[in-house]
Amino acid sequence: MQFGIFGVGDLARDPLTGKTPSEYERMKRIIEYAVLAEEVGLDVFAFGEHHNPPFVASSPTTVLGYIAARTKKIILSTSTTLITTNDPVKIAEDYAMLQLIADGRVDLMLGRGNTGAVYPWFGQDIRDGISLSLENYALVRRLWREEVVDWEGKFRTPLQSFTATPRPLDGVPPFVWHGSIRSPEIAEQAAYYGDGFFHNNIFWPPSHTGRLISHYRERFEHYGHGPADTAIVGLGGQFYVREKSQDALREFRPYFDNSQVYGGGPALEDMIKQTPLSVGSRDQVIEQILGFREYAGDYQRQLFVLDGMGIAHDLVLKQLEELGEVVRVLRKEFAVGRPAHVPDGPTHESLKAAQSLKAQL
């Protein structure tokens, strides 16, 4: 199982100091989180993508390319890559390029984006969100898997005799996670291709997440990729841990109360009860996270948000150290009772091995 952190680079005011970091400060700190994530033993760092303030996340592959040079093992991923408003040709090329730079330590999570105004800025329409995802991704797949592509679709200029460059490293395209929080159509898409499905279940109750994941698992089996419990599932989470739960609640509360997404709504305690928001002592949080299996089944990837909402830089660094400790326990505990046929999270190496096995048969 893979553990990691993800973020969207929001520029938020720290309610305790009243200060908002500059884009430069925020970006430098995010890079520091990625480097530390590898040091504390995490497997994945995911970043991006937004094209509107207050986010500094418009160019994930630039950021990940730099982090690739500063790290050795950690998988570089996105949260998300916008499959709707980016040119699918550029997606195919950018991530194949990143593979070369990062020695294959690359996968990506596709998302639609839910801000209506962003679509027209990129010449699209939010009402075509699902259709854009389907058509664009179908093209990305072909560009990675076929040397020369002739193609014509609804949304983009046709292609004649086009070769996307560079070619995927070792002929193995980056693994793709399809991210969606409420669209069964995207779960269907992930299942059809046998790709991963990621549910960012922060903000969502287990009943909702569970239904979407079950739907994906059933359809994965339906399309002949293997038993439902071998489908590739990822979950989001949010994490704040202190030795004593009262300290965790006290320190996290001002960020929660002033957050754009939580503020003015249910109390922190209610959100901890109703959603995967994990704030408390180490033991409490471990118990809660292990409980995700009850509705998601044995799964492959768990990413956490640690930064954002204006949380102070030094607190984020401390939380990364904490997460390293917690993940050590989670690795052991998640392995207990996990059937042997349930696959691990895919890596470039595992996909390469699977591909050469297939070629031999």
Next chain:
Amino acid sequence: MKRVVVLSAGLRQPSSTRMLADRIAEAVARDLDGLGDPAEVSPIELRDHAREALNNLLVGFPSPEFAELLDQVSGADALILVTPTFGATYNSLVKLFIDVLDEKALAGKPVLIAASGGTGRHSMMLDHAVRPLLTYLHAVVMPTGVFAAPEDWGAGHTTEGNLRQRIDRAAAELAAEVHRREPAKAYDMFAETPDFETLMGQ
């Protein structure tokens, strides 16, 4: 057994909105009995769920208890929606509740609309405000809306008789509509997801 849900957006106790809702609910239940299609009629005071509805609006998902209530509404065979008149329209409790319901939850659902108000001069709010809101959601709104002004409650036999007639006419319309339909199924977004080939063809 068919299920009729009564949504009442009154704010005070006793509430003339609730009084109107109860009378309409009784008439609908009576008429469905008469058609040999008895229904379970469940009144819901929106005020009791105002906080949960607001939380849902702010964070984007319902608490587990509130989710059950929303399911009850989307799975009902018919709705009776009764609002007080605020600023010549429905009050914000109604809109809050509508805004957190799934957009497809009321599609094809028979709805009887009614309102209480401080003056008979506002009676057109049912047709100018409440009806278009429900039409947008593709609900099947009964032709007769019931508006009750103060004089309908306190005045003499004639006006009281008029209110009763309006309630009876609207109730008969709703009962007939519920009776001729198969029992409703709750909206299920998974059941309605097309398979991949169909999605690609769209």
